[in-house]
Amino acid sequence: MSESSSEYETKKRAIFEGMSQRGQKRILRLGYENWDPFQEPKDPREQILGTVYVKADTIVRQFYAANPTNEGACDFHKDLLDFAVSLLRGERRAQILHEFCNWFQGNRGE
Template structure:
Protein backbone atom coordinates (compact mmCIF):
# COMPACT_ATOMS: atom_id res chain seq x y z
CA UNK A 1 0.00 0.00 0.00
CA UNK A 2 1.37 3.44 -0.89
CA UNK A 3 2.57 5.65 1.92
CA UNK A 4 -0.14 8.07 3.06
CA UNK A 5 1.99 11.04 4.07
CA UNK A 6 2.91 11.74 0.43
CA UNK A 7 0.66 13.42 -2.13
CA UNK A 8 -0.48 11.37 -5.13
CA UNK A 9 1.94 13.36 -7.30
CA UNK A 10 4.88 12.60 -4.97
CA UNK A 11 3.95 8.93 -4.90
CA UNK A 12 3.85 8.82 -8.71
CA UNK A 13 7.25 10.57 -8.89
CA UNK A 14 8.77 8.04 -6.49
CA UNK A 15 7.16 5.15 -8.40
CA UNK A 16 8.60 6.44 -11.69
CA UNK A 17 12.03 6.92 -10.10
CA UNK A 18 12.00 3.32 -8.85
CA UNK A 19 10.90 2.07 -12.27
CA UNK A 20 13.55 4.12 -14.08
CA UNK A 21 16.27 2.80 -11.74
CA UNK A 22 15.34 -0.82 -12.52
CA UNK A 23 17.09 -2.93 -15.10
CA UNK A 24 15.50 -3.56 -18.49
CA UNK A 25 14.39 -7.06 -17.48
CA UNK A 26 12.60 -5.79 -14.35
CA UNK A 27 10.96 -3.00 -16.35
CA UNK A 28 9.69 -5.54 -18.90
CA UNK A 29 8.12 -7.61 -16.12
CA UNK A 30 6.38 -4.54 -14.66
CA UNK A 31 5.18 -3.44 -18.11
CA UNK A 32 3.92 -6.96 -18.83
CA UNK A 33 1.81 -7.08 -15.64
CA UNK A 34 0.77 -3.43 -16.05
CA UNK A 35 2.56 -0.39 -14.72
CA UNK A 36 -0.69 0.98 -13.27
CA UNK A 37 -1.26 -2.22 -11.25
CA UNK A 38 2.31 -2.27 -9.91
CA UNK A 39 2.73 -1.01 -6.34
CA UNK A 40 6.41 -0.79 -5.39
CA UNK A 41 5.44 0.37 -1.89
CA UNK A 42 3.40 -2.68 -0.83
CA UNK A 43 4.52 -4.66 2.19
CA UNK A 44 6.39 -7.83 1.28
CA UNK A 45 4.69 -11.14 2.04
CA UNK A 46 6.04 -13.19 4.92
CA UNK A 47 8.46 -15.83 3.71
CA UNK A 48 7.23 -19.33 4.45
CA UNK A 49 10.17 -20.08 6.73
CA UNK A 50 9.09 -17.41 9.26
CA UNK A 51 5.49 -18.50 9.49
CA UNK A 52 4.65 -19.61 12.99
CA UNK A 53 2.12 -21.95 14.52
CA UNK A 54 -0.16 -21.33 17.49
CA UNK A 55 2.79 -21.88 19.86
CA UNK A 56 4.73 -19.11 18.07
CA UNK A 57 7.33 -21.60 16.77
CA UNK A 58 8.61 -21.85 13.20
CA UNK A 59 8.51 -25.14 11.33
CA UNK A 60 12.27 -25.48 11.87
CA UNK A 61 11.89 -25.03 15.61
CA UNK A 62 9.03 -27.53 15.81
CA UNK A 63 10.73 -30.24 13.78
CA UNK A 64 14.01 -29.79 15.66
CA UNK A 65 12.22 -30.12 19.02
CA UNK A 66 10.28 -33.15 17.83
CA UNK A 67 13.27 -35.02 16.42
CA UNK A 68 15.51 -34.27 19.40
CA UNK A 69 12.82 -35.74 21.67
CA UNK A 70 13.23 -39.06 19.82
CA UNK A 71 16.31 -41.28 19.89
CA UNK A 72 18.08 -40.73 16.54
CA UNK A 73 18.56 -44.49 16.17
CA UNK A 74 14.79 -44.96 16.32
CA UNK A 75 13.85 -43.12 13.11
CA UNK A 76 14.82 -43.06 9.45
CA UNK A 77 15.17 -40.23 6.95
CA UNK A 78 11.75 -41.19 5.61
CA UNK A 79 10.25 -40.85 9.09
CA UNK A 80 11.85 -37.41 9.55
CA UNK A 81 10.63 -36.34 6.09
CA UNK A 82 7.08 -37.40 6.96
CA UNK A 83 7.24 -35.46 10.22
CA UNK A 84 8.49 -32.37 8.37
CA UNK A 85 5.70 -32.61 5.77
CA UNK A 86 3.15 -32.90 8.58
CA UNK A 87 4.70 -29.93 10.39
CA UNK A 88 4.62 -27.71 7.29
CA UNK A 89 1.07 -28.81 6.49
CA UNK A 90 -0.13 -27.94 9.97
CA UNK A 91 1.48 -24.50 9.89
CA UNK A 92 0.05 -23.85 6.41
CA UNK A 93 -3.36 -25.18 7.51
CA UNK A 94 -3.60 -27.69 4.64
CA UNK A 95 -6.84 -29.68 4.64
CA UNK A 96 -5.10 -32.91 3.59
CA UNK A 97 -2.72 -32.72 6.55
CA UNK A 98 -5.60 -31.84 8.91
CA UNK A 99 -7.35 -35.03 7.81
CA UNK A 100 -4.20 -37.08 8.39
CA UNK A 101 -3.69 -35.50 11.82
CA UNK A 102 -7.31 -36.05 12.88
CA UNK A 103 -7.23 -39.66 11.67
CA UNK A 104 -3.98 -40.31 13.58
CA UNK A 105 -5.52 -39.02 16.80
CA UNK A 106 -8.74 -40.96 16.26
CA UNK A 107 -6.83 -44.18 15.51
CA UNK A 108 -4.66 -43.79 18.63
CA UNK A 109 -7.82 -43.46 20.76
CA UNK A 110 -9.36 -46.51 19.04
CA UNK A 111 -6.26 -48.63 19.78
CA UNK A 112 -6.28 -47.53 23.42
CA UNK A 113 -10.02 -48.18 23.82
CA UNK A 114 -9.63 -51.70 22.44
CA UNK A 115 -6.61 -52.48 24.58
CA UNK A 116 -4.00 -52.50 21.82
CA UNK A 117 -0.53 -50.97 22.06
CA UNK A 118 -0.29 -47.72 20.09
CA UNK A 119 1.94 -47.77 17.02
Protein backbone atom coordinates in the same frame (compact mmCIF):
# COMPACT_ATOMS: atom_id res chain seq x y z
CA MET B 1 -0.78 7.74 2.68
CA SER B 2 0.68 11.11 3.73
CA GLU B 3 2.25 11.84 0.34
CA SER B 4 0.30 13.49 -2.42
CA SER B 5 -0.69 11.39 -5.40
CA SER B 6 1.72 13.21 -7.73
CA GLU B 7 4.69 12.69 -5.36
CA TYR B 8 3.83 9.00 -5.10
CA GLU B 9 3.68 8.63 -8.91
CA THR B 10 6.95 10.56 -9.35
CA LYS B 11 8.78 8.31 -6.89
CA LYS B 12 7.18 5.20 -8.40
CA ARG B 13 8.27 6.25 -11.92
CA ALA B 14 11.82 6.99 -10.69
CA ILE B 15 12.09 3.53 -9.12
CA PHE B 16 10.72 1.91 -12.27
CA GLU B 17 13.14 3.76 -14.56
CA GLY B 18 16.06 2.82 -12.30
CA MET B 19 15.28 -0.87 -12.70
CA SER B 20 16.91 -3.21 -15.20
CA GLN B 21 15.11 -4.05 -18.44
CA ARG B 22 14.26 -7.48 -17.08
CA GLY B 23 12.72 -6.00 -13.93
CA GLN B 24 10.72 -3.50 -15.95
CA LYS B 25 9.36 -6.26 -18.20
CA ARG B 26 8.26 -8.22 -15.14
CA ILE B 27 6.44 -5.19 -13.70
CA LEU B 28 4.76 -4.46 -17.03
CA ARG B 29 3.67 -8.09 -17.36
CA LEU B 30 2.07 -7.97 -13.89
CA GLY B 31 0.64 -4.51 -14.52
CA TYR B 32 2.35 -1.22 -13.70
CA GLU B 33 -0.81 0.22 -12.14
CA ASN B 34 -1.05 -2.77 -9.75
CA TRP B 35 2.63 -2.57 -8.74
CA ASP B 36 3.37 -1.00 -5.35
CA PRO B 37 7.12 -0.46 -4.85
CA PHE B 38 6.49 0.84 -1.32
CA GLN B 39 4.71 -2.30 -0.12
CA GLU B 40 5.97 -3.75 3.16
CA PRO B 41 7.92 -7.00 2.66
CA LYS B 42 6.33 -10.21 3.88
CA ASP B 43 7.47 -11.44 7.26
CA PRO B 44 9.05 -14.91 6.90
CA ARG B 45 8.03 -15.71 10.46
CA GLU B 46 4.40 -15.70 9.32
CA GLN B 47 5.07 -18.67 7.10
CA ILE B 48 7.02 -20.56 9.75
CA LEU B 49 4.50 -19.89 12.50
CA GLY B 50 1.41 -20.09 10.29
CA THR B 51 -1.50 -22.27 11.31
CA VAL B 52 -0.73 -24.90 8.67
CA TYR B 53 2.84 -25.31 9.96
CA VAL B 54 1.70 -25.50 13.57
CA LYS B 55 -0.93 -28.11 12.69
CA ALA B 56 1.58 -30.10 10.60
CA ASP B 57 4.10 -30.04 13.45
CA THR B 58 1.40 -31.32 15.82
CA ILE B 59 0.57 -34.16 13.43
CA VAL B 60 4.23 -35.16 13.06
CA ARG B 61 4.70 -35.15 16.84
CA GLN B 62 1.58 -37.31 17.22
CA PHE B 63 3.12 -39.70 14.69
CA TYR B 64 6.27 -39.90 16.83
CA ALA B 65 4.19 -40.57 19.94
CA ALA B 66 2.18 -43.30 18.19
CA ASN B 67 5.34 -44.99 16.89
CA PRO B 68 7.89 -44.83 19.73
CA THR B 69 9.84 -47.85 18.42
CA ASN B 70 10.54 -46.09 15.12
CA GLU B 71 13.49 -44.05 16.39
CA GLY B 72 14.82 -43.28 12.90
CA ALA B 73 11.74 -41.21 12.05
CA CYS B 74 13.17 -38.20 13.90
CA ASP B 75 16.05 -38.15 11.42
CA PHE B 76 13.53 -37.24 8.72
CA HIS B 77 11.65 -34.59 10.70
CA LYS B 78 11.98 -31.88 8.05
CA ASP B 79 10.82 -34.24 5.29
CA LEU B 80 7.86 -35.40 7.38
CA LEU B 81 6.97 -31.81 8.24
CA ASP B 82 7.14 -30.70 4.59
CA PHE B 83 5.00 -33.69 3.55
CA ALA B 84 2.42 -32.94 6.26
CA VAL B 85 2.27 -29.28 5.22
CA SER B 86 1.80 -30.31 1.58
CA LEU B 87 -1.00 -32.69 2.52
CA LEU B 88 -2.75 -30.05 4.62
CA ARG B 89 -2.53 -27.56 1.77
CA GLY B 90 -3.99 -30.14 -0.61
CA GLU B 91 -1.02 -30.11 -2.95
CA ARG B 92 -1.38 -32.67 -5.72
CA ARG B 93 2.19 -34.00 -5.38
CA ALA B 94 1.61 -34.94 -1.73
CA GLN B 95 -1.72 -36.57 -2.55
CA ILE B 96 -0.09 -38.73 -5.24
CA LEU B 97 2.71 -39.77 -2.85
CA HIS B 98 0.13 -40.64 -0.19
CA GLU B 99 -1.91 -42.70 -2.69
CA PHE B 100 1.26 -44.50 -3.81
CA CYS B 101 2.19 -45.38 -0.21
CA ASN B 102 -1.31 -46.77 0.41
CA TRP B 103 -1.18 -48.75 -2.84
CA PHE B 104 2.29 -50.07 -2.07
CA GLN B 105 1.25 -51.14 1.43
CA GLY B 106 -1.72 -53.05 -0.03
CA ASN B 107 0.31 -54.78 -2.75
CA ARG B 108 3.31 -55.60 -0.62
CA GLY B 109 2.26 -59.20 0.00
CA GLU B 110 2.11 -60.10 -3.69
